[in-house]
Amino acid sequence: MTELAHPDRLAKIEAMRAEGLDPYPARGVAAEAIADLIAALGTPEAPGPRAGTTATIAGRLLSQRDFGKLVFAPVLDRSGRLQIGLERDRLGDWWPKRKWLDGGDLVGATGVLGHTKKGEPTLWVTELTLLAKSVAPPPEKWHGLVDVEARYRRRYVDLWASEGVSAVFLKRSRIVSAIRRFLEAQGYIEVETPTLHPILGGAAARPFTTHYNALDHDFFLRIAPELYLKRCIVGGLERVFEIARNFRNEGLSPRHNPEFSMLELYEAQADYRRMMEISETMIESIAREVNGTTSVRFRGVDYDLRAPFERASYLELFEKHAGCAYDDQPGVRAKARELSIPDPGNFSKLSNDVFEACVEDHLHGPVIVYDYPVEISPLAKRKPGAPKIAERFEIFLGGMELGNAFSELNDPADQYQRFAEQVASKDPEAPGEIDIDYVQALEYGMPPAGGLGIGIDRLVMVLTGQDTIRDVLLFPALRPRSFESGESGEVVTPKKT
RNA sequence: GGGCGCGUAGCUCAGUCGGUAGAGCAACUGGCUUUUAACCAGUAGGUCCUAGGUUCGAUCCCUAGCGCGCUCACCA
Secondary structure, three states: OOOOOOOHHHHHHHHHHHOOOOOOOOOOOOOOOOHHHHHHHOOOOOOOOOOOOEEEEEEEOOOOOOOOOOEEEEEEEOOOOEEEEEHHHHHHOOHHHHHOOOOEEEEEEEEEEOOOOOOEEEEEEEEEEEEEEEOOOOOOOOOOOOOOHHHHHHHHHHHHOOOOOHHHHHHHHHHHHHHHHHHHOOOEEEEOOOOEEEOOOOOOOOOEEEOOOOOOEEEOOOOOHHHHHHHHHHHHOOOOEEEEEEEEOOOOOOEEEEEEEEEEEEEEEOHHHHHHHHHHHHHHHHHHHHHOOOOEEEEOOEEEEEOOOEEEEHHHHHHHHHOOOOOOOOHHHHHHHHOOOOOOOOOOHHHHHHHHHHHHHOOOEEEEEEEEEHHHHHOOOOOOOEEEEEEEEEEOOEEEEEEEEEEEEOOOOHHHHHHHHHHHHOOOOOOOOOOHHHHHHHOOOOOEEEEEEEEEHEEEEEEEEOOOOOOOOOOOOOOOOOOEOOOOOOOOOOOOO
C-alpha cells in the first residue's frame, strides 16, 4: 500500500474480512445504465414504464447524506448519476454494515425505482453489493480536482470527480467513430501502416529514435504515415485512410503534444480540389452528428463549420499582409528584419516564417489557404502552368492549423530530385537519406491522387470547445512522477505528486 | 532552453510584516426517515516541495534544485 490509503478505510477492510465479506469480489453485477433507467422512470406526475419496478445499478458511490435511519447517496456510472436511498426497514442485513461504505467505493444496488417527496429519482435499495473498496479518499465533492497537474496525473480520478471531463472523451470517441463512418460510406478502407520507420519522411520534425534489436538497426517512431499510405495507392487500394499516432520529439504547447493523432487519407483519381471538398463536408458532417449544429465556440470566438469554407490564396495573403511577394528576396528579408525573425539559412523557409508571422493571426476561419510555394511542399504536385507553385492547401481555424492536403506528387524523377535537395539542405529536421524504396514505388506508377491530413486532437478541441490539447488527451505528456521505495520493499510511497 | 508565477491537511484554500500553522469538504464518534454542497455537537489528521544559507529562531527572507502552470522560442 502507499500512503494514499486511509487508515480508517483499511480498518474497514479488516472488519469486512472478519465478517466474511470480500472487499474485492471476483464478480460484478448485471446492471442497467443509469441514464436509461432515469429516462424510463419518468416524473412523479407522469411515471414511465419503469416506475415502481426493480432495477440494479452499479457505479461509484460519491457521497452519503445520513439521516440516522435513512441515507441518500448519489451513484455514478458511465451514463449518469442516480441517487440511492438506504432505509433501515428495507435494507435488511446491510443496514448495520452501511458504516463500512465510504465515498468513492464501487457498489452494486438493487431496489425499487421511485421518487422522493421532492421528486428526485431514487432507487430504494433492498440489496447492496460492495464491488470494490476505495481506500484512497476521493477529492473534495464540490470542487472536484482543480490542480491541473493532479488532474492530468490522476486522470482516473479526474474523469469521475470533475464535472464535464468524461463528456469530452465520450465526444472524442463519437468524433472518431463519425470519421470512420463518413469515409467508409465513400468507399475508403482503413489500413494500418508501420509505426517504426527505418527512414524519416512525410513531414519535417525531430524524431524519437529507438533501436530494433532483431534487425540491429536504429528506427524512428513515425512522424507521419504519408509515404506508406501512398505506397497503398500504388498498390491499387485506391481509397485508404489511417488514424495514426504520430510522434514528434519537440516542444509541448496548448496545441502540441509529442504524440498526437492524425487522420490521413488518400484517394486515387482525386486532386487537392476534391480534398477541399471532402475536408469541409467531413468536418461539417461530424459537427452535425456530434453537436447537432455547425456552430462552435472556440477560445471565446464563434465559428460556423458549414461547407464550403472560405478560400484564400497563399500568394495573395502573403502580399496583402507582408507587403511584398513571397519570392521577393529583398522585400521578404526586410520584412523579416522588421519582425525580428531570425534567418533559418534557407530563403523559402524564411519566407514561410514571414507568412506565419504576418498572416496566420488574420485567419479567423474556417479558411482554406491554397497554392503554396513548391519549395516548402516537397511531396506535392506542381500546379499546371505554374511550376513554382504546389497544389497544396491548409485549413485554419482560430489561428490554428487543422489540416494539410495536396495533389500528390507522382513523378518519380521530380520526387527523387526534391528528396535530394532536402537531404542536401542544412535543415536538421530534413531526412538523413533518400527513401529510395518510395521513389521506386512511384517508378511503378502511382495514379493521380489527392491526400489530406487532419489533426484529430485539434479537431476534437474545436468540436468540444477545449482550449488546450491536454484537455482532449486522456493522458497528456508529463514528466514521470518519482516514487520512493519504502523500507519493506513492498511499500511504495509517492513523493509529492 | 529563456522569462514570469505557483508548491501549506486526502481535496479546495486562508495565513504567518521571521516566533514550527487555520477553515470548509472528506474521515472518525454521537444525534436525526426525504436530503441533494443536508444539518447539529465533538475527535483526529501537517516534512508548510527538497537541500543549503542568513538568523537566537525559517513554512515565511536569500541561493540552488525538483515539479507544475502561463508565455516566448521550437513545431514546412
